[in-house]
Amino acid sequence: MNWFSGKAALRYPVPPAPRTAVLVPFLRPAGRVRVFPDGWGAESRAFQPSALAADWRQLRALLGQEIPSLTHAIIVLAPGPDELLSECQRRDLWRAFRVPVFEQIVAENGTLLAAECEAHEGLHVESSKLEAGLQPAAGFQPAPHGLALEPCGCGRSTPRLKLLHRDREQHVLRHFDNVPLRPR
Numbered sequence: 335m336n337w338f339s340g341k342a343a344l345r346y347p348v349p350p351a352p353r354t355a356v357l358v359p360f361l362r363p364a365g366r367v368r369v370f371p372d373g374w375g376a377e378s379r380a381f382q383p384s385a386l387a388a389d390w391r392q393l394r395a396l397l398g399q400e401i402p403s404l405t406h407a408i409i410v411l412a413p414g415p416d417e418l419l420s421e422c423q424r425r426d427l428w429r430a431f432r433v434p435v436f437e438q439i440v441a442e443n444g445t446l447l448a449a450e451c452e453a454h455e456g457l458h459v460e461s462s463k464l465e466a467g468l469q470p471a472a473g474f475q476p477a478p479h480g481l482a483l484e485p486c487g488c489g490r491s492t493p494r495l496k497l498l499h500r501d502r503e504q505h506v507l508r509h510f511d512n513v514p515l516r517p518r
Contacts, residue, residue, distance in 0.1 A: 342444035343367065344387050344409070347436040348452050352406045355383035357392050361411075361444040374399075385433075387411055390423065397430045410437045415448075415464075415495060418457075439464060439495075448495055453487030456496035 343364035344356050351367050355378045359371035370378040373392055382403035386393070389411050408427050412418055418437055419427075427435045437457060439448040447464035448457035485491045 340443060342440075342446065344444075345438070345446050345449060346385070347407065347409065347438075347449065352384035353382065353403075354385040354387060354406075354409075355381055357386065357388035358411055360440070360442060361387070385409065387438075389413075390417070390419065393427060394423075397426060401431065404431050404433055407433050408435045410435060411440050412437060413442075414439060451486060451488040451490065455486050455488075456494035458486070458490060459493040459495065 341360060341362040344351070344354065344361050344367050346352075346354065346367070351365060354367040355374075356363070356367060356369045357373045357378065359369070361369055363369045367387075368378075368381055368383075370381075373388070374396055379401075383401075384403060385406040385408070386396075386401070386404060387409035388396075393408065393410060408431055410419055410427075418439075419435070424435050434452075436454075437450045438446060439457060440446055441461075441463065445461060445463070447461045448459050450457050486494060
């Protein structure tokens with residue numbers, strides 16, 4: 335059986351993907367994207383990636399390292415909305431690597447659930463699985479389904495998760511008509 339069978343490929347935020355090192359085992363390689371299931375090490379360093387995709391824990395461990403080939407982006411892979419970066423964490427990544435930071439919410443098999451675009455105005459919902467996993471916060475009515483949304487700066491009008499604030503590691507999400515939501 336193929337080790338990558340049943341796994342999704344990384345969807346690079348602004349195609350085409352440059353040489354990208356994926357440091358998690360739940361995605362498969364495709365094109366110029368290579369997977370290093372054991373994380374950052376000699377092999378991934380020798381690959382000389384222009385972009386990195388990893389979870390916050392892995393990226394935090396790299397903050398003190400110089401990666402000269404890193405010129406395009408950092409893609410932070412989160413298992414759910416409650417694991418998105420704080421403003422402080424985003425700032426730390428920018429200070430360390432000086433490349434744009436994009437966030438993606440991915441399922442255990444690598445399926446993309448939500449992704450930040452180049453406009454950085456929230457994460458576009460890419461899967462009904464994520465949408466079904468969110469419920470309105472106490473005291474708020476759920477947003478009606480099919481409600482038209484303001485287009486994002488990227489031009490898409492798909493539902494987006496937006497953080498109201500990122501401070502103190504607390505995340506309040508907005509969905510559809512800006513009704514605050516909490517993950518189930």
